Amino acid sequence: TVLTSLVVCSFLVLSHCIECDSLVASIIMRGPYYFVIVSHEDCPIFELAQPGAPKSSDQKFVAHASLDMVDENMWNTPSTYLKVVDRFNDWLVSAFITPAGLRFLLLHEEANEERIRVFFQEVYEAYVRLSMNPFFVHGAKINSGFFQKKVQQLARKYFG
Structure with a gap:
């Protein structure tokens, strides 16, 4: 799977899957x-x-x-x-x-x-x-x- 990613803010990353042409949102954990x-x-x-x-x-x-x-x-x-x-x-x-x-x-x-x-x-x-x-x-x-x-x-x- 080929993804291109865009960091929307400090905890949210939007990735675009080129194969299936869909957006995937990922939440990054923050904190200690x-x-x-x-x-x-x-x-x-x-x-x-x-x-x-x-x-x-x-x-x-x-x-x-x-x-x-x-x-x-x-x-x-x-x-x-x-x-x-x-x-x-x-x-x-x-x-x-x-x-x-x-x-x-x-x-x-x-x-x-x-x-x-x-x-x-x-x-x-x-x-x-x-x-x-x-x-x-x-x-x-x-x-x-x-x-x-x-x-x-x-x-x-x-x-x-």
Whole structure:
């Protein structure tokens, strides 16, 4: 599919599909976000906060506190994407469970389930590629510059 895009404002992008001659509107999520991958032992192995956002230990606390809700909800759905599993003040916590049992958590303020689902799937694909490296240690902190860059690109693509 070939698309030409026009940014209408800071959160709306209109795309024109040349093949089917139709317009598609996309809404980009705005606002702070915090993404973390949590191991089986409930330890964060990868973290990404929105660039320029103030660092906050509250984000880590909220993510860790929501793990109980993630573990509870993962048995109630056959899907790997659990949607919003917890809320804390202005934060929504969305979760994705990998087949190996890693938990991907995203703290965000705007609900946009489709964008979050696709973001999780693409991050998971990047994680699978990373984990195929014979020198990769499962459960260890992820220090790969390639993986960091890829997740940052995906976050910019889906969250602005």
